[in-house]
Amino acid sequence: xxxxxxxxxxxxxxxxxxxxxxxxxxxxxxxxxxxxxxxxxxxxxxxxxxxxxxxxxxxxxxxxxxxxxxxxxxxxxxxxxxxxxxxxxxxxxxxxxxxxxxxxxxxxxxxxxxxxxxxxxxxxxxxxxxxxxxxxxxxxxxxxxxxxxxxxxxxxxxxxxxxxxxxxxxxxxxxxxxxxxxxxxxxxxxxxxxxxxxxxxxxxxxxxxxxxxxxxxxxxxxxxxxxxxxxxxxxxxxxxxxxxxxxxxxxxxxxxx
Amino acid sequence: xxxxxxxxxxxxxxxxxxxxxxxxxxxxxxxxxxxxxxxxxxxxxxxxxxxxxxxxxxxxxxxxxxxxxxxxxxxxxxxxxxxxxxxxxxxxxxxxxxxxxxxxxxxxxxxxxxxxxxxxxxxxxxxxxxxxxxxxxxxxxxxxxxxxxxxxxxxxxxxxxxxxxxxxxxxxxxxxxxxxxxxxxxxxxxxxxxxxxxxxxxxxxxxxxxxxxxxxxxxxxxxxxxxxxxxxxxx
Numbered sequence: 001x002x003x004x005x006x007x008x009x010x011x012x013x014x015x016x017x018x019x020x021x022x023x024x025x026x027x028x029x030x031x032x033x034x035x036x037x038x039x040x041x042x043x044x045x046x047x048x049x050x051x052x053x054x055x056x057x058x059x060x061x062x063x064x065x066x067x068x069x070x071x072x073x074x075x076x077x078x079x080x081x082x083x084x085x086x087x088x089x090x091x092x093x094x095x096x097x098x099x100x101x102x103x104x105x106x107x108x109x110x111x112x113x114x115x116x117x118x119x120x121x122x123x124x125x126x127x128x129x130x131x132x133x134x135x136x137x138x139x140x141x142x143x144x145x146x147x148x149x150x151x152x153x154x155x156x157x158x159x160x161x162x163x164x165x166x167x168x169x170x171x172x173x174x175x176x177x178x179x180x181x182x183x184x185x186x187x188x189x190x191x192x193x194x195x196x197x198x199x200x201x202x203x204x205x206x207x208x209x210x211x212x213x214x215x216x217x218x219x220x221x222x223x224x225x226x227x228x229x230x231x232x233x234x235x236x237x238x239x240x241x242x243x244x245x246x247x248x249x250x251x252x253x254x255x256x257x
Numbered sequence: 258x259x260x261x262x263x264x265x266x267x268x269x270x271x272x273x274x275x276x277x278x279x280x281x282x283x284x285x286x287x288x289x290x291x292x293x294x295x296x297x298x299x300x301x302x303x304x305x306x307x308x309x310x311x312x313x314x315x316x317x318x319x320x321x322x323x324x325x326x327x328x329x330x331x332x333x334x335x336x337x338x339x340x341x342x343x344x345x346x347x348x349x350x351x352x353x354x355x356x357x358x359x360x361x362x363x364x365x366x367x368x369x370x371x372x373x374x375x376x377x378x379x380x381x382x383x384x385x386x387x388x389x390x391x392x393x394x395x396x397x398x399x400x401x402x403x404x405x406x407x408x409x410x411x412x413x414x415x416x417x418x419x420x421x422x423x424x425x426x427x428x429x430x431x432x433x434x435x436x437x438x439x440x441x442x443x444x445x446x447x448x449x450x451x452x453x454x455x456x457x458x459x460x461x462x463x464x465x466x467x468x469x470x471x472x473x474x475x476x477x478x479x480x481x482x483x484x485x486x487x488x489x490x491x492x
Contacts (some may be wrong), residue, residue, distance in 0.1 A: 004470045045484055073362070075362045075365060075366035076371050077371070077445065077446075081366070082366070083366045085365045086362075097355055099351070100351045100355035100358075101351050101352040106362070106449065106453055107362055132421070140312055141311065143354060144307075144312065147357070147358060147361070150296075150358060150361045151284070151286045151296040151361055152317070153362075153367060154286060154295075154296045154361060154364050155286040155287075155288050155292070156288075157368055158292075158365075158369070159288055193371040194370060234288065234289045234290075238317075242317075253312065257377060
């Protein structure tokens with residue numbers, strides 16, 4: 001099955017045992033002893049922009065704990081129309097289905113921002129999430145948060161305008177990229193928002209005319225974050241709050257009650 | 258569990274989880290300006306309140322009974338304790354969560370790309386699968402809130418289905434007359450969700466007076482289930 005990305009990605013260097021898992025919040029939240037135990041099962045890989053990590057309805061062979069990489073879960077209709085249902089970055093895990101007892105994913109996973117991720121074989125994850133284990137408790141908290149994020153996507157895709165949703169998408173990507181600048185073409189944004197490319201181009205030129213962003217040959221820069229936030233729907237703040245809540249909660253999830 | 262009853266409100270702590278038997282509950286996401294969108298339906302295959310066993314204090318969605326009937330309720334703390342024991346209940350609830358996630362994601366793409374009529378077909382079929390009868394108590398207004406469209410849009414779509422002889426309705430009761438043709442008219446989203454539920458929860462009953470998630474709870478351990486009792490709230 002050469003179609004899934006991981007195979008084509010060079011099985012990159014193994015992480016030295018002393019490495020501290022600063023990149024991914026779930027791994028970083030684990031106690032050092034627990035992380036050390038997982039380390040032999042983790043391998044560092046680079047996910048390339050546009051790479052398809054999972055195809056819909058295909059068996060999941062590995063899960064990913066993104067570091068700088070950002071992956072979108074995308075749902076597709078039979079006639080090929082798409083919409084993004086959730087974005088996963090350093091706060092989460094790609095392949096939560098495995099943790100929940102699934103085998104395949106009904107959604108496609110596409111890399112939006114290139115970067116590193118920790119890869120773990122699905123069968124290893126299944127072994128590691130014995131109940132009550134720290135990893136299981138962290139993943140439960142993440143699942144709950146992600147479910148809220150997906151739910152919000154439903155309402156957003158239904159009720160909010162292309163302009164609002166584009167602003168939300170750009171803010172989200174800009175946060176993940178950290179620098180306010182990232183590479184992305186209109187076509188892939190259109191696929192994420194579930195609209196036509198021309199709608200994205202129009203909406204983007206409105207944002208550009210208002211000096212909120214600049215766009216040049218696939219490179220997008222957020223120039224005015226507060227201004228862009230005003231144009232965005234509430235969903236941007238909602239999702240950020242969810243993840244902030246999760247981050248604050250991680251230590252509690254680990255302390256046994 | 259009476260029609261229109263809010264099982265839980267968004268942002269509020271949930272004291273109980275509910276296991277519907279004959280009732281059907283819709284989870285809605287409400288935006289700041291008050292528009293709503295249905296994110297999932299749950300009936301006798303599932304539980305309302307997955308956030309409870311995943312350690313959440315509250316859930317951002319609102320859950321409303323849209324087909325009246327019965328169910329069981331269980332105190333959140335009991336469910337949490339049972340869940341943390343692991344075993345078949347935990348496995349079942351996690352798989353249910355996965356199925357729920359699929360339904361929600363599919364609803365997102367459906368809302369985005371499919372017509373009100375297709376969405377209505379999907380909703381009716383999902384509801385029928387969770388109902389022991391061919392008849393559903395559903396007002397157009399309720400459906401409109403779930404699909405996130407205006408009531409007129411639902412009335413129009415339902416009118417078309419009625420004209421085609423697929424459904425019949427009067428005074429809030431909707432009866433499906435021709436299920437195969439209704440399925441043919443629905444978008445693929447219904448089949449996708451159904452397949453995922455069957456794959457993940459193969460033992461889900463249909464039609465059933467009992468709740469299959471609750472059953473795995475009852476069979477798991479009975480000693481700690483003092484908190485569990487039939488929930489039969491008077492209308």
